[in-house]
Amino acid sequence: MLRCLLDGDALTWLLSPDSDPAHDDHRLAWLAEAQRQRATLLIPATVLADWLVETGPAGDAAFKALRSSRPVEVSTFDERAARELVRLHTFASTTDDDRWSRASREQRQLVALAVVRQASLVGEAPRLDAAAALAGVVFVSMGDLSSLGAPPQLSLPLDAPDAGALASVAPLSPLDKGVFSDLAQAFSAFDLLVSEPTPSETPAP
DSSP: OOEEEEOHHHHHHHHSOOSOHHHHHHHHHHHHHHHHTTOEEEEEHHHHHHHHHHHHHHHHHHHHHHHHHSOEEEEOOOHHHHHHHHHHHHHHHHTTOHHHHHSOHHHHHHHHHHHHTTOEEEEOOTTHHHHHHHHTOOEEEHHHHTSSSOOGGGGSOOOOOOHHHHHHSOOOOOOOTHHHHHHHHHHHHHHHHHHSOOGGGSOOO
């Protein structure tokens, strides 16, 4: 099954409201291909936490809207990922490969998590793509995400399922622009809420 591990930039690209119709079209095209491939979107718990802290209730509503229309898993950095991080660090040190040392700690953790979850890594390119290449992880840059058409990694052949398994899988619901309208409304409603004065702040007549 195809898995796509998102970094913070990829999650922001997917969830942030945008008034540009072309941006929405790009996101819809990518998500439609992910649906066609029955891909699962993996969101590291720390990435989700950063998103929720920065965006508050509106960001939470946006995340819930995505999860209600897509297969989404929140992934934790567990013991397997920690041991994979050590293995990659040892390998890079032994081979004197600076692609690993040039990546940030967060980027190295994302790569290790992608390895143990057998996922492609979707994110921002500088240093992250090089660290992913060292680990043999397929990398999808934000440039690929925002282009017309699907990233080539989403067209990789999947394991051939048997007919019985296919028959038992319910079709995914179609995704339309209403999802992004809901996201925009959630952010707008939250902005209005925080900008309205409280009763104690309302000037007396």
